[in-house]
Amino acid sequence: MTPIFEAKGIQKAFPGVMALKGVTLSLLPGSVHALLGENGAGKSTLIKVITGVHQPTAGTLLLDGQQAQFHNPRDAIAKGIGVVHQERNLFPRFSVAENIFLEQIGSSYLTPVDYARLNREARRWLDALELDIDPATPVSELSVARMQLVEIAKALSLQSRVLLLDEPTASLTTSETDRLFQIVRRLRDDGTSLVFVSHKLEEVQEICDRVTVLRDGANACDSRSMEGVTRHDLVQMMIGRAEGEGAWRARDTSAQPEVLGLSGVSTELGHRDVSLSVRKGEIVGLYGLVGAGRTELAKSILGQSAVTGGEVRVDGKPVRIRSVFEAIHTHGLGYVSEDRKTEGLILQHSVLANAGVPIWRKLGGALGTLTDGKIRDAVLPYLRKLEVKTPSLAQTAANLSGGNQQKISVAKWLAAGVRLLIVDEPSVGIDIKTKAYLHELLRELADNGTSILLITSDLPEMIAVADRIVVMDGYRVTGELPNTGEYDSVSRAVMDRIHDMGEVG
């Protein structure tokens, strides 16, 4: 079969970064092609090159064997390449029909819009997706899943021959995902070439027949058949080594006192009956899929949202934490956010300012005076220890690499001397070397007596670092198990605990 679309030797350079180093991808008609890779591997850059948002620095795009050039997204759309982006691109107050056809309206400013015709034509594409929605409904009244389907209808209405779906299942429930997959299969059978980007490998194995894996801006595998490819193979290609091997070591903290304990906690965000306990020097992993309520639990513990029932204990004593200020300054709890850029760091401020925020109050003298020198003395040892690479302490945090930014957001808590650190998705968007270093650091911290609650959706990471794993699903704790460091058995046990819940609920 001849490919409908090919990307050959695509390079894309951004100032200071080579995001794609000669990537190849070829799509067959009537197939579902998985595009995999860790965050930062270059998936989204590749998608943007294919859809005309970015121009490649080098390399060629071939459509039906003919060289093609897309100067902007409209070019790509015109050539039959549709995309459903990860972020919503709908206008909530516009009707479904208008959202689907906004591109077509775009040709004129003053021809009145014929909504009756729009609704009629929209019906056609909604029917194709077996979507029973009145086309005149405002999009804002739809569920997130249906919005997703409207975006797909929009892409279909452009008669796309190549359809890219970027993390389409991120916000869908299991049954909605099944619906989507039926549609994907039908489109495939009709000859459309689909590209499926997802972090959920189970889904990839279910729906995709071909796969391309990117690692570090290059092909780890190039458009091969999924036949005979195991989950383990995929992971190995994505992270470049066998997962979890050798890094884990058994640590015994059973004799240590409890630092943080939750008993039957419910929150205003919807958690029910959550119980867990973290001992001194222990690393407890909190595993769950995106949307399981882990970050939300962390923020409730920190006092950003209210705990409505149950008991929160710090050092065995029941406490009521009303604000993050209290969590940090009274109880010694720190939080490394998954969202480094908006929650973890103050990007426009200097490295020095960022590393010192939680201890400013401690360092402040009479009248609250505080000098850079004092802050430098307090934080420099930790920045050095974590080997933060920056030309100077006055450097703006925004200008550092993801790994160095992450080191700063950890360093500030070390400097603050917190007793329990909640670490949320620490290795998103950082390179593999730094990731290994971070894991070593977390273990070292724990060895020195800091308790760690590790939130991650990266199972290999969890199994490499945690002493004990608490599994969450649907804002509840669905199980708890010791970590033996053996990937296969532990991952199976973790998955069982998530699936159990799914069947009960």
Place this chain on the structure above:
Amino acid sequence: MQQISRLSRTDWFGPLLATVLAIAIIGSLSKNFLSPYNIQILLLAIAVNALIAFAQMIIIAIGQMNLSVGAIGGLAAISFAGMMEVWGLPALPAALLALVIGLLCGVLNGVLVRITGISAFVITLATLSIYKGINLGITEAQPFYGVPAAVKAFGAATILGPIPWLLAPTIAATVALWYMLRRLPVGRFILAVGSNDHAAGLSGISVGATVVIAHGISGFLAALAGILVVARLQIGQPSIGDDWLILSFAAPVIGGAVLAGGHVSVTATALGVVIVAIITQALVLFSIDPFLVQVVLGALILAAVGLNKLRARDTAKGSL
């Protein structure tokens, strides 16, 4: 029941209810309130204030703000009066030229916002000062008195009973705006850009052109308001427009406009204007200190944004 909840979700239902209530209460307290003379005064105020509010509303629709509405209105007003007095132009060409001046001032705002990428707040603060300065430079703070009799007559004439002719251009503008935002692609583009300019760009809408068009419309409407004020006051006051800033925001906000952009309602904004006019007029009727009008305006804005916020929270909950 469902009918009511559906109605309560529309933008115009709340303001309409408030309008009817206000008329009923004030009408029962004061016999003069519904007298033809009083209604005429009310309609005159509405005629001008609606245009001022629309001039701001169209910019709120794209998620920006225009501080220079009053300065453009004032400049157009004194241009209109000045061209008639100094150059002896007939009223119609003078009015057209003044509208063109307003349009150009608005377009300049839009172009500057677009090419510099600087917030509309700063740009229109600067142009506010420039337009106002030109106004003062031309007039040296002295009014133009030489407004032709025809314009004066237009300003005082009534179509039918208490309905003044001045209301005619406003009604035309209202209908045109309503039709544009509902039916014409350009109106839909304005709302789309205000709702999510990134997505609008991906859908092939020219975001830059849309922003400039919206500012152009704003300038045009402000100029129209300025011309009507000249007809009403019968002189070209340089101070026209000085007190429009709060007025321009009050009605759209009362009408449920989302300041972040993407959602405005012509009907609800018009009702917002009516509410403001009624309350202002009532304060005068009950001989309450006119300075308290400002307080009431401010309180109305606060109350309206608070209510909008609550309503947004309710609909968000409702859709879950």
Place this chain on the structure above:
Amino acid sequence: MTLQDATYSSGTDDSPLGPRTGLSRSRFFLSNEFGLILLIAIFAIIFGFATKGFFSPFNLFALGRNSAVNIMIGLSMMSVIVTGGLNLAVGAMGVCAAMVCGWMIESLGIPWPLAIAGGLAFGALLGWINGWTVVRTGLHSFIITLATMSIFFGVMIFLTKAEAFRELPPVFTEFGRARVLGYVSPLLLVTLVVAVLLAWLYRGTVLGREMLAAGASPAAAELSGIRVGRMVILCHMLSGALAGIAALMLVARNGAAIPSMAGQLGQDWLLPAFLGPVLGGTLLQGGKVSVLGTVLGAFLVTMLTSGLLMLQIGAFWVQSFLGLMLLVAVLLDKARRSYLARRNLA
């Protein structure tokens, strides 16, 4: 400050070039503050030659006195811009504070130092109202302060019946007329002391740093243990107190507390309030502040106004010039930033 950050971006951790030498000097010459000093010098020379008496002791005195007020108004706005917000009510709050001070002296017979403190406290109270409303409603301060501007001013006019307090103790007028070293107004000295204190606040205290952090990134600041809501309220209170000082300076200059001294609704202060900070390079998005820039910016504006008036260009055109200057300044700043960004990325 932003400039410094931009220039450093050449040396990311794995840059093969390493840190460049000679940048620190050009960094100063490309800074906003240097640009302002240069402009001030150029215009001083032009006005010195083109007008009679620009450097006369009387004019220098008047210039200092006017710039004292304008700088203070700019600082008042700046202290809210720190949070990424705006304060349209600066004028209304300032006048209200001054009227309260006048009322305390005239109607209550309170000694003037206490009355001044009372006026400033009242300014801070109005700021608290703004800040609290902004934090509680989660709405942008633009719309909140637009409404409160109208409310504060309206209530004030209602209560005072638009009448001034003219029977103030002579100490006010004496202070307004006094000259230090022949031509320096003590009002300017007050302003400079306040500016130095503010610079110290933002650089050298926990409170100021927390204000900046809260403005730069509320989410990150909150999760680092800063009480962001409290910081926003404090910034608004500071703004109210500074607006009060500015208005009291006008009282000293006029010898009376006049309700209309900042124009209708206090709107006359809006332009000077934004000119200082924006010319001075304070980011409207919040989180970065330049006290020196604001001082220089406001001074430049005052000097230009005075010079243009002396050149007899026509008092009425001055406002257009100021608007044009704001426009040119933001355009230049934009160009400067993109030049720096390009140079560093190349």
